[in-house]
Amino acid sequence: EAQLAESGGGLVKPGGSLRLSCAASGFTFRGYSMNWVRQAPGKGLEWVSSISGSSSYIYYADSVKGRFTISRDNAKNSLYLQMNSLRAEDTAVYYCARDEVGVGNWFDPWGQGTLVTVSS
């Protein structure tokens, strides 16, 4: 069974940095594209970034472009999100999710999420 587990969330001051990790298990990680999706408290879902299995294709939402960097280590079955210049509006639960087919298509499964709080 495919499983994903995020880590690395926490409280950070505006302008600070944080690196999220997502550990994958139960499937051939390098064969799938991966994604980050976030959800601000009490709000809906917002797609953040996608990366192909070989890291050849990478996409970002405009709201994070230039500040966030998605990456992966297929040898470690891990996905990452480096978040710099954090703002209050980046406060959210961050989920990693697998693509079943292609890049940034439908997401299944999802991890349980990790909370990032940006506040002074």
Add this chain to the structure above:
Amino acid sequence: EIVMTQSPATLSVSPGERATLSCRASQSVTSNLAWYRQKPGQAPRLLIYGASIRATGIPARFSGSGSGTEFTLTISSLQSQDFAVYYCQQYNNWPRTFGQGTKVEIK
């Protein structure tokens, strides 16, 4: 950016009744549309992709229809675990975008 608009915002339904949720795209997404269910405190779960294809393990009471700009998710007989928030998502264009969600609550 394609804007996804879901209606209604809240739907009150009795257990065992049918629920019909709508999702409209600001431009055509052909059949590149997915539906998710999110229970309180949990991560979303994929229900439907390709507008009408049930994901693995999803019961037959869930059905999706539509193409282009108008889509519908129907839950034929609501079970207790179906009272949740439902999101549609298009994957035809970048950036990928979600609707704002429809909350299905117990009547």
